[in-house]
Amino acid sequence: MRGLLTAALAVVLLASTAPALEPPTFSEHVAPILQQRCQTCHRPGEHAPFSLLTYRDVYQRRDDIRDAVQGRAMPPWKPVPGFGDFLGSRRLSETELTTLVRWVAAGAPEGDPAKLPPPVVFPKGWTLGAPDHVLEMAETYTVPARAGDVYRCFVIPTNFPEDRWVTKAEYAPGDRKLVHHILSYIDTTGAAERLDHGEPGLGYTCFGGPGFASAGGLSGWAPGIRPRVLEDGVGMLLPKGANVVLQMHYHNSGPTTRSDRTRMALHFATGPIDKRQRSIPILNRTFTIPPGERRHEVRASWTVPFGRDLHANAISPHMHLLGRAMTVTATYPDGTVRPLIHIDDWDFNWQGAYMFAKPVPLPQNTRIDMVAVFDNSAENPRQPNRPPRPVSWGDGTTDEMAIVFLSVTFDAERIGWKPSR
Ligand code: HEC
Structure with a gap:
């Protein structure tokens, strides 16, 4: 033997x-x-x-x-x-x-x-086919030479006379050398337009968030990302008259000015919609990270309400420059713990929505726990404050956030929307 x-x-x-x-x-x-x-x-x-x-x-x-x-x-x-x-x-x-x-x-x-294998032919133009509607920045925005990181929000009106259900979204960055990543937000309050008018030039400065309480998003873009396609019967609601805000992270370290005019393609539902894609933020806004602290933990928890069974289809951790790690778990009513995501080398420049291979069931009374870890020491190479200072919640580059967004659908939801055509 x-x-x-x-x-x-x-x-x-x-x-x-x-x-x-x-x-x-x-x-x-x-x-x-x-x-x-x-x-x-x-x-x-x-x-x-x-x-x-x-x-x-x-x-x-x-x-x-x-x-x-x-x-x-x-x-x-x-x-x-x-x-x-x-x-x-x-x-x-x-x-x-x-x-x-x-x-x-x-x-x-x-x-x-x-x-050698034959060279790859990368698709030109929209990869999801001809869109139903294209949103575009009103004008070209120019980023000066050697500007480094520029974070700016651009307001794009939709002007649809009725609510629309978006099932697929795709981005076309105008200058792919300049655009580092894009997040989108929906504004139904007019707040984004006010922020835009309050600053000279196209758009307004924004870093961690869009600067207003958003009514959801339409996914985002980063290099190499695949366009977002929702499951059958699920839609992202774009309320009538809403503005879409594109939050652009530009990076220009080169010796020339560069300009961008990003577009975004929307595909509307062609079949019935039963479930709205929703975003649940699990966050802690009441922390202070002491200066010098290398591993400061900030926690938040949220329990799925009674009678509201959910499925999560994507997860987006969000911190700023001091963020180092994030762990999110689901603890089921029977005590079983299911890890949802763990990032041990957080980088603000590589954030996004991670789509679960299969939607994760989150039945009522499941507890979601988030642990965010921050490094507020002088040794942190991404430390924006010299010397380090106490850091709390805020929108700016030198503030922090500790949030995870769960993209979910409600199991019992039956919207019953049908396309009119
Ligand atoms: C999703 C986009 C993307 C993919 C996929 C990717 N890279 Fe990169 N790579 C970048 C970017 C952007 C940079 C510039 C540095 C940065 O922004 O992190 C970079 C930088 C680098 C560098 C410079 C050193 C460094 O770490 O910054 C090397 C080497 C490199 N990539 C190799 C690779 C190899 C090899 C692969 C495939 C096995 C790969 N990359 C896949 C985007 C990508």
């Missing part, structure tokens, strides 16, 4: 070490990984600072690539595996990671160019 096992083990070992004799080559092994995992962002005209299309591009950067993938800085994907199961994960598999690392260690050989 033992001998058999050893023999089996030897076969397994042989099988797994055999490819080590032949180092991976760019053409055969590395290019397919880069096509799938890197080129969505690393190609001309996209946000990433350099292309990873050709052997030359990649060979020049091989050491940086090894470091970035080994440290899991690239591809950018923040949720820690094992806590929540998400669509569109960008995390490299162990095989992909070791292939890249072994390739660099072997001197980054090109191999036979005849074995």
Whole structure:
């Protein structure tokens, strides 16, 4: 028995070490990984600072690539595996990671160019097909050379004579080198227009939130993100007469001015809508993070009300620059704890909505717990206050927030809306 096992083990070992004799080559092994995992962002005209299309591009950067993938800085994907199961994960598999690392260690050989996969054809224009309506910034907005990070909100009127149900939303950043990420908010109060008029130039300054209590959002955009498509029968309500506010994070460290005029495509429901997509914020607004504190925890909890069974389809943690980690769990009435998301290396620049692979049931009396961790020490490289000062809730770059938004539907909801056509 033992001998058999050893023999089996030897076969397994042989099988797994055999490819080590032949180092991976760019053409055969590395290019397919880069096509799938890197080129969505690393190609001309996209946000990433350099292309990873050709052997030359990649060979020049091989050491940086090894470091970035080994440290899991690239591809950018923040949720820690094992806590929540998400669509569109960008995390490299162990095989992909070791292939890249072994390739660099072997001197980054090109191999036979005849074995290169055909180049990926990236879609131009709207990927979801012709939209029902396009919202566009009123004018082009110009960001000066070397402006660094610019956070600005732009108000776009919709002027629809009736409520609309949006089932798909897609963004077209005007200048993909300039746009770092986009969040959208719906305003039914006129507050955004007042903020816009209160500041010269198109739009108004906004960082952590839009500066008013929003009536929901229409998803967002970040490099490499897939457009949001809701499940059948679920819609995002765009009330008649509402304004849509695009919160843009621009980044321009280059020597020239750049300008942007972002557009957004809306697709309206073509079938019946039974459930409204809602956003539940779970937050703590009453904290103060003491200066010098390296790991300051801020907690919030929320219990699903009696009689209101929910399903959550996406989760969006939100903190500012001092945020370091966030953990969100659901504790079911029977005591079972289900992790919803855990981010252990928060980066304000890579935030977004993470869509659950399958909607997560949250029956009545389930408790959602959020733990946000902040680093308010002088050693935090993202520390915006020199020297550190006590930091509390607020909209600004030097304030903080501790929120997680859950995108949910109510199980019992039956709106019964039908398209008129
Ligand atoms: C979702 C977009 C996106 C994807 C996918 C992506 N990158 Fe990046 N990459 C960026 C951006 C943007 C930067 C600039 C730094 C930043 O903003 O974090 C960057 C920077 C880098 C850097 C510079 C060093 C660093 O860590 O900042 C390397 C090396 C790199 N990427 C390699 C890769 C490789 C290899 C892959 C695929 C395995 C990949 N990237 C996938 C967007 C992406």
